[in-house]
Structures are given as C-alpha cells and as structure tokens.
Amino acid sequence: MRAPSGLLGPRGPLPLALLCLLAAACGSLAEGQPSASPLTSLPIRGEMMTKYSNLSLESHNISLTEHSNVPVEKNITLERPSNIELTCQITISRGVNSVNVTWKKGDELLENYLTNATGCILYAQYMFTIINSKQMGSYSCFFGGEKEQRGTFNFKVPEIHGKNKPLITYVGDSTVLMCKCQHCSPLHWTWYHSNGSVQVPIDVQMSEKYAINRTNANETRLKIMQLTEDNQGSYWCHAVFQLGESEERVQLVVLSYLVPLKPFLGIVVEVAILVAVILLCETYTQKKKKHIDDGKEFEQVEQLKSDDTNGVENNAPRHRKNESVSQ
Amino acid sequence: MARRAEPPDGGWGWMVVLSAFFQSALVFGVLRSFGVFFVELVAAFQEQAARVSWIASIGIAVQQFGSPVGSALSTKYGPRPVVMAGGILAASGMLLASFATSVTHLYLSIGLLSGSGWALTFTPTLACLSRYFSRRRSLATGLALTGVGLSSFAFAPLFQWLVSRYAWRGALLLVSALSLHLVACGALLRPLSLTEDPAVGGPGAQLSSLLRHGPFLRYTVALTLINTGYFIPYVHLMAHLQDLDWEPLSAAFLLSVVAVSDLVGRVASGWLGDTAPGPVARLLMLWTTLTGVSLALFPVARTPTALMVLAVAYGFTSGALTPVAFSVLPELVGTGRIYCGLGLVQMVESIGGLLGAPLSGYLRDTTGDYTTSFVVAGAFLLVGSGILITLPHVFCFSASASKPQDPKTDAVDTKVSLTKEGLQED
Numbered sequence: 213m214r215a216p217s218g219l220l221g222p223r224g225p226l227p228l229a230l231l232c233l234l235a236a237a238c239g240s241l242a243e244g245q246p247s248a249s250p251l252t253s254l255p256i257r258g259e260m261m262t263k264y265s266n267l268s269l270e271s272h273n274i275s276l277t278e279h280s281n282v283p284v285e286k287n288i289t290l291e292r293p294s295n296i297e298l299t300c301q302i303t304i305s306r307g308v309n310s311v312n313v314t315w316k317k318g319d320e321l322l323e324n325y326l327t328n329a330t331g332c333i334l335y336a337q338y339m340f341t342i343i344n345s346k347q348m349g350s351y352s353c354f355f356g357g358e359k360e361q362r363g364t365f366n367f368k369v370p371e372i373h374g375k376n377k378p379l380i381t382y383v384g385d386s387t388v389l390m391c392k393c394q395h396c397s398p399l400h401w402t403w404y405h406s407n408g409s410v411q412v413p414i415d416v417q418m419s420e421k422y423a424i425n426r427t428n429a430n431e432t433r434l435k436i437m438q439l440t441e442d443n444q445g446s447y448w449c450h451a452v453f454q455l456g457e458s459e460e461r462v463q464l465v466v467l468s469y470l471v472p473l474k475p476f477l478g479i480v481v482e483v484a485i486l487v488a489v490i491l492l493c494e495t496y497t498q499k500k501k502k503h504i505d506d507g508k509e510f511e512q513v514e515q516l517k518s519d520d521t522n523g524v525e526n527n528a529p530r531h532r533k534n535e536s537v538s539q
Numbered sequence: 540m541a542r543r544a545e546p547p548d549g550g551w552g553w554m555v556v557l558s559a560f561f562q563s564a565l566v567f568g569v570l571r572s573f574g575v576f577f578v579e580l581v582a583a584f585q586e587q588a589a590r591v592s593w594i595a596s597i598g599i600a601v602q603q604f605g606s607p608v609g610s611a612l613s614t615k616y617g618p619r620p621v622v623m624a625g626g627i628l629a630a631s632g633m634l635l636a637s638f639a640t641s642v643t644h645l646y647l648s649i650g651l652l653s654g655s656g657w658a659l660t661f662t663p664t665l666a667c668l669s670r671y672f673s674r675r676r677s678l679a680t681g682l683a684l685t686g687v688g689l690s691s692f693a694f695a696p697l698f699q700w701l702v703s704r705y706a707w708r709g710a711l712l713l714v715s716a717l718s719l720h721l722v723a724c725g726a727l728l729r730p731l732s733l734t735e736d737p738a739v740g741g742p743g744a745q746l747s748s749l750l751r752h753g754p755f756l757r758y759t760v761a762l763t764l765i766n767t768g769y770f771i772p773y774v775h776l777m778a779h780l781q782d783l784d785w786e787p788l789s790a791a792f793l794l795s796v797v798a799v800s801d802l803v804g805r806v807a808s809g810w811l812g813d814t815a816p817g818p819v820a821r822l823l824m825l826w827t828t829l830t831g832v833s834l835a836l837f838p839v840a841r842t843p844t845a846l847m848v849l850a851v852a853y854g855f856t857s858g859a860l861t862p863v864a865f866s867v868l869p870e871l872v873g874t875g876r877i878y879c880g881l882g883l884v885q886m887v888e889s890i891g892g893l894l895g896a897p898l899s900g901y902l903r904d905t906t907g908d909y910t911t912s913f914v915v916a917g918a919f920l921l922v923g924s925g926i927l928i929t930l931p932h933v934f935c936f937s938a939s940a941s942k943p944q945d946p947k948t949d950a951v952d953t954k955v956s957l958t959k960e961g962l963q964e965d
Contacts, residue, residue: 380706472709479716486723487623494729 267341269295274363276302276355285364289371291396291453293343300336300353300363312356318349342367345456369456370396374449378463385439389462391449392431398451398458401432407445439466544734545673546874551729552671552679558727559664559683562622565721566602566629566657568690569714570595575698579707586642594645601654603889606662608655610882611742613663617730618878625659626721628652633715637708653718660721662885666878667728669869674813676869681809681862688802688858736875745879754871754930755880759887761926762864765827766891768919771899771912772797772834772853779909783841793847797854804858812863818932819866826860827924835917838910871930895919 274284304311313336315322325338336353348367355361372393381387391401403424404411414434416422425433432449444466451458546552573595580591613621632653639645665680672679701710749755776797780790808826812819833852840846865881872880899912906912 377703380704380709382706382708467705467709472705472712476712476716479713480719483716483719483723486720487726490723490726 267294268292269297271297271299272365273299273301274353274365276300276361276363278302278304278357278361279359280361283362283364285366287366287368289369290342290348290367290455291370291398293341293454295341296339298338298351298353298365300355302334302355302361303332304334304357305332310357312354314354314356316352316354322351342455344454348455369453369458370394370451372449372451372458372460374460374462378465380465380467381439383439383441383466383468386435386437387439387464388425389434389436389447389449389464390431391451391460391462392428393451393458395430396451396453397429398453400452401426402450402452403432403434404448404450405443405445406448411448436464441466441468543732546671546733547731548672548674552668554727555664555668555671555729556679556683558724559668560686562660562664562686562721562724563684564686564690564694565718565724566661567687568694569718570599570602570657571687571691572694572698573598575695575702576707576711579702580642580645583707584642590642594642594649597646597650598654598657600889600893601651602657602661603892604886605655605658606885606889607746607879607882609659609662610666610878610880611746612659613666614742614745614878618663618667618728619725619730621663622660622725622728623722625656625663626719626723626725627656628659629656629721630715630719632656633711633718637711637715656718656721660725662882663878664724664728665865666881667731669865669877669881670731670733670874673869673874677812677819677862677866678806678809680865681805681807681812684805684861684865685802688798688805691798733874742879745876746883749872749876749880749883752872757926757929758867758871759884761923762884762888763891764919764923764926765860765864766888767895767898768831768834768916768923769857770892770895771916772837772857775899775903775909775912776850778903779837779913780846782908783846789843793850796847797850800851800854801858804855805862807855808859809862811859812866818870818930819863820870820927820930820932823860823863823867824924824927826856826863827920827927830856830860831917831920831924833917834920835914837913838908867930891919 270288270290272286272288274286276284302311311334313325313327313334315325315336315338322338324340325336327337328335334355336355338351338353340347342348348369350364350366352362352364370393372391374389374391379387379389389403401424403414403422405414406412414422416424421437423435423437425435427433432451434447434449436443444464447462447464448459449462577588577591577595580586580594581588584591609621609625629652632648632651635648635652636645639648665683668679668683669676698710698714701713704710705713777790777794780793781787785793808822812822815822830853833849833856836849837846837853840849868880868884869877895916899909899916902912902915903909
C-alpha cells in the first residue's frame with residue numbers, strides 16, 4: 213500500500229540546481245515504506261479514517277537536535293476520543309539515509325508511520341486514533357545513528373485536584389469534601405472511603421449521612437453530616453472519562469471537643485493562679501508596710517514617752533505626737 | 540492610702556509598663572492577626588469577603604467608641620476592676636464565637652462583646668501608665684506600645700498553626716484562653732492616688748471640664764486629622780507597590796522593614812521625649828511634620844532604593860509619633876483627668892481612622908493611582924501638626940518651660956467647686 217504524501221511537502225518540482233546542492237549537503241532524500249502487516253491493536257488506517265472522521269484532530273510536534281543528551285518528552289492531556297497526529301523532527305548534519313526511524317508504544321514496535329526529509333531536517337510522523345483507555349500511554353519516536361535520539365509523547369487523562377492539607381472537623385459537625393479539575397467534564401464522579409488500603413465505595417442512596425452535590429460538571433462535592441470518629445481517614449474521588457480514570461485523595465480528620473478543651477482549661481487555671489499570686493503578693497507587701505508603719509509609729513510614741521519622762525516640755529511632745537498620728 | 544505628690548516614675552511603674560505591653564499585644568495583636576481567621580471563615584460560612592471583614596471592623600469601632608466608657612468607669616472605680624472585667628468580656632466574646640453557626644453570631648460575639656471588652660482594657664491601662672510616670676513617661680509609653688508591633692509578628696504564625704491543628708473553632712477557643720491573660724494584666728494595675736485626684740471630681744465633672752478646655756479641644760482636632768492620614772499607608776502601601784510592578788515577596792519584605800523601623804522609632808522617640816527639654820508637644824509636631832513630608836514624597840519615588848529609604852523614614856517617624864501623642868495629654872489636662880481625657884480623644888480620633896482608608900480608596904478609584912491619596916494623607920498630617928502650634932507653651936524657649944508644674948495648677952484652676960479636703964492643711 214502506498215502511503216499518501218500527506219502534509220509533509222510533496223515531492224513537487226524543485227529547481228534542479230537547488231536539488232543538487234541539497235543532495236550534496238545532506239545526502240539523498242529518502243522516503244519510508246509502510247510495512248506489510250498491521251498490528252492488532254492499531255486500526256487499519258484507511259477505513260478507520262472515514263469511520264472516525266467526526267472526531268477532532270490533535271497534532272503534536274517534538275523537535276530534536278542531533279547531539280543532545282536529554283530525551284525530550286511532551287505531556288498531552290486527553291479527555292475524549294480523538295484522531296492523533298504525532299510528528300518528530302530532527303536536524304541532521306549529514307547522512308539522512310543512515311538514520312533509522314522507529315516508533316514504539318511502550319515496548320511494542322509500531323508500524324504505519326511516515327518519514328520525510330526536507331533539506332537537513334528529517335520528519336517522522338505517526339497517525340492513529342485513540343478511542344479507549346488501551347490506546348493511552350507513551351508513544352516514542354527513535355532516530356538511530358551514532359547516538360540514538362528519542363522523543364516521547366505521554367497521553368494522560370486530565371488530573372483532578374482536591375485539598376492538599378487534611379480537613380479538620382469536630383464530632384457532630386458536617387463538612388463538604390470537594391474535588392475539581394481545571395478544564396474537563398468527566399462522564400461521572402464516584403467517591404470511595406478507605407480506612408487502610410481497601411477502598412469502599414460510598415453509597416449515597418443508602419444512608420442519610422451522605423449527599424453528593426454536582427453544581428458544575430468539572431467539580432463534585434460530597435457532604436457528610438453528623439460526623440463521628442469512624443468517618444475519619446482518606447476519601448478518594450474518581451473521575452471517570454471515556455479514556456480512563458483519574459483519582460485524588462482527600463483526608464478528613466475528626467476531633468472530639470475534648471481535644472482543644474484540655475489546653476483551654478489548662479490556660480484558664482494558669483491565669484487564675486497568676487491573678488491569685490499577684491493579688492496575694494500585693495496584700496502581703498501592704499500588710500508588711502502597714503506593720504512597718506505601725507512599728508515606726510509605736511517607736512515614735514515610745515521615744516516621745518521616754519523624752520517626756522526625761523523632763524522635756526509638755527507641749528512639744530503633744531504637738532509632735534499630733535503630727536505623727538495625723539500622717 | 541497616702542496621696543503622692545508626684546508620680547513614682549519607676550518602682551511598680553515598670554510592672555505597669557509590662558502589663559500595658561501585654562495588653563497592647565493581646566488587644567491589637569489579635570485584631571491585626573485576625574486575617575488568618577478571615578480565610579477560614581469565608582470558606583466555612585460560604586459568605587462574601589466583605590461581610591466577613593465587617594467582624595474586625597465592628598470590633599475596632601466598638602473598642603474605640605467605647606473608650607470613654609472605660610475611662611469613666613476607671614475614674615470611678617480605679618483601673619484594676621475595669622480592666623479585669625474587660626478581660627473577662629473579651630475572652631467570653633471569643634469563647635462564644637467558637638460555637639457560632641452564622642456570621643451574625645460572629646458580629647455579636649467578637650464584634651460587640653470582645654470589642655467592648657477591649658474598650659475597657661486598653662485606654663484605662665495607658666492612662667494608668669501616664670499617672671505612674673512623669674519624667675520617663677514617653678519612654679514608658681513607647682516601650683509599652685512596642686507590644687503591638689511584636690505581637691503582629693508572633694501572633695500571625697501562631698494563629699495559622701492553631702487553625703491548621705484545631706480548625707477555626709478550636710483555634711478561637713484557644714485565642715479566648717489567650718485573651719484571658721488580660722485579666723492577669725489587669726491585676727497588675729495597682730491603684731495610685733495622686734494629690735490632684737479629689738480636686739478634679741468624678742467622671743461627669745471631669746468630662747464637662749474637659750469639654751471646656753481649649754487646648755484639649757484643639758489637641759483632639761489635631762489628633763483626629765493625624766489619625767486620618769496615619770492609617771492610609773498601612774492599608775494601601777502593598778497595593779501601591781503592586782501598582783508599581785513590585786513582586787509580592789519584595790513588597791512583603793518592604794512592609795517588614797517598615798514594621799521594624801516603626802518599632803525602633805517608638806522606643807527611640809520615647810527615650811527622646813523624656814530627655815529633650817521643653818514640652819513634648821514640640822516633638823509631636825516634629826514627628827508629625829516629618830511623617831507628612833515622607834508620605835507626600837511617596838508618589839515621587841519610583842526607584843527601589845528611594846522607596847526603601849522613604850519606607851524606613853515613614854516607619855520611623857510614624858512609630859515615633861505614637862508614644863509622644865499619648866504623652867502630650869497628661870501635660871495638657873493633668874494626671875487627675877487623664878482617664879476621661881484619653882477616652883474622649885480615642886473616641887474622636889477614631890472618626891479619623893474610620894474615614895481615612897475609605898477616603899483613600901475613593902481617591903484611588905477616581906484618579907487611577909495612589910498619588911493623590913498619599914499626598915492627601917500627608918496633607919492631613921501637616922494640617923494636624925499645624926494645629927499643634929496653637930497649644931500652650933510650644934514656642935516658649937525659656938528655662939522656666941521645663942516639665943511643667945502646670946497640670947496641678949490647671950486642675951486646681953478649672954476644678955468644679957468641690958471641697959478642698961485632702962490638700963495640705965493651712
């Protein structure tokens with residue numbers, strides 16, 4: 213079966229001189245030949261192209277350089293079945309003929325690919341259709357030669373996001389667990405609860421405790437009422453797409469009211485002790501001061517009495533006594 | 540108890556400074572770090588951000604408008620019972636808030652109850668501090684007010700940790716226990732009788748005599764204008780930096796620099812206020828003018844270095860004016876009337892504070908950037924400092940204008956006719 217020339221520049225008429233120049237610089241042009249027998253997981257292209265012509269077309273490119281050490285990867289998020297066109301291009305300094313092009317899905321060798329060369333650039337193209345989860349995965353193009361260069365396309369379903377931090381609630385409260393994804397609309401969402409390693413699906417119809425609310429297509433909310441300590445653990449939300457499933461974990465912690473109450477009571481007791489200590493210290497220092505003052509007064513009175521008996525004037529001590537008492 | 544002729548200026552006064560330090564931390568630190576709960580409450584109650592931010596606004600408004608009540612009560616009963624009662628109110632407000640099931644509950648519990656608790660604690664404490672110190676009043680006030688800045692650093696991460704461990708309900712319960720320490724701080728406020736106390740009479744008499752006191756009224760107007768301009772940069776500096784295409788991390792770093800220089804300014808100005816000769820009102824004028832100038836220069840600065848220098852200058856001068864603003868009052872009205880005086884000032888200046896930020900926001904919306912609002916804020920500060928010139932003794936440079944003996948004579952002159960008992964016998 214002859215491969216159609218596709219979009220990679222048909223071998224149209226070029227000025228002969230230019231062609232000779234190009235040939236001198238990069239070697240002769242080459243064109244790949246499709247192999248004879250298609251593999252079972254790949255649809256036969258001619259018929260399938262018409263059957264799936266109502267699907268959208270996605271094109272992705274990878275550019276490689278000849279002597280780099282790093283394999284190039286491209287992550288592609290895919291939600292619905294589509295026709296896929298993958299192109300790898302590599303800039304070769306010499307000897308395009310010596311480069312061996314292969315395509316692999318994982319470790320499986322693929323066929324039905326095209327190669328084309330324009331100037332110093334070698335193009336390798338692979339077209340196929342993704343209709344179910346078996347066709348998702350990693351597709352790699354390999355350019356052989358002195359050093360093998362590789363480009364990988366990774367197909368994944370969209371990721372969903374929950375809350376990274378654990379959700380903390382109290383017994384008797386109600387809470388809402390949420391999962392959402394940026395720009396996707398899954399077929400449906402399911403929730404699971406795991407208290408170890410086994411995931412148990414949550415049946416919403418069975419109990420009054422759970423309610424699943426779908427406001428938008430790209431998010432799901434699980435409302436849990438009348439929380440108990442058994443409800444804590446990990447909750448998993450699964451988003452089901454045509455091409456696979458995506459899951460995310462949300463952690464729920466249920467505390468009893470005693471947990472913050474104990475430090476609270478501890479601090480209240482501490483404050484009460486502080487206040488008592490401060491007030492007691494103050495009454496103690498005041499009593500001491502009063503005793504000292506009383507003691508001073510007593511001393512003064514004693515001194516005056518003794519002065520008095522020593523025969524000093526009677527008026528003066530009385531005057532002084534009045535003064536010291538009135539203070 | 541014997542009446543003292545002069546404030547003690549030390550001794551137990553330093554314990555009052557400690558108490559005031561913790562109280563300003565527990566009142567304003569909690570208010571400033573409330574933003575941590577804001578995010579959680581918006582998610583928990585599925586309410587709009589504007590409705591949740593009213594919680595803190597109501598709390599601040601009740602605290603400021605309730606200041607005269609706190610002052611009047613502490614004139615009658617002394618600061619200790621009032622502050623302890625305020626601490627219990629503030630803590631029970633937070634306790635009830637942890638059981639809230641709607642935002643209205645939070646308005647009433649945190650806004651009204653805790654707000655009135657805070658009103659009964661902060662103003663009486665600062666007034667009590669002014670009565671304990673005369674020579675070192677500014678330094679004491681400056682040291683006490685550093686509690687606000689330091690607690691903002693400490694409480695925000697603490698609240699965040701509490702929320703991540705106990706969720707917002709448990710965290711509010713523990714913040715309530717934290718606020719209960721206000722009661723312990725109140726216990727430290729030993730009552731002090733000064734000689735001019737009986738001469739000035741009860742709260743009603745004090746209030747009426749204050750309202751007829753010219754310099755006091757002028758001072759209140761000046762502080763209101765200053766307050767209008769003062770808060771604007773706190774609210775809008777971050778947004779202004781983002782308008783100038785600063786990265787959030789560098790902008791946050793600049794705000795930390797402002798906070799640190801604010802702290803340094805408070806202590807330095809407190810020390811300077813005590814050692815510099817002459818009335819403290821002159822220093823207040825100096826710092827206010829400098830703050831106004833640095834604010835007005837903000838729109839002119841575009842390069843990072845200029846903005847950094849201006850930020851340090853603004854932080855230092857605005858921090859410097861706070862302890863001095865509190866120290867001017869006892870010199871004007873006397874330590875006998877300080878409770879009522881401070882309460883009235885706080886209530887009136889809060890009007891400026893409430894108007895300042897929305898005015899600045901309105902200016903930004905109509906003109907497109909923050910230039911006008913910064914210039915207007917600077918203008919408010921400069922006008923306020925201009926009014927301060929009319930205060931008595933500001934321009935007296937003679938030797939007799941040292942720390943004035945005037946408070947006593949002022950109090951005796953303007954007293955309502957009451958008995959002269961308690962003063963020395965003839």
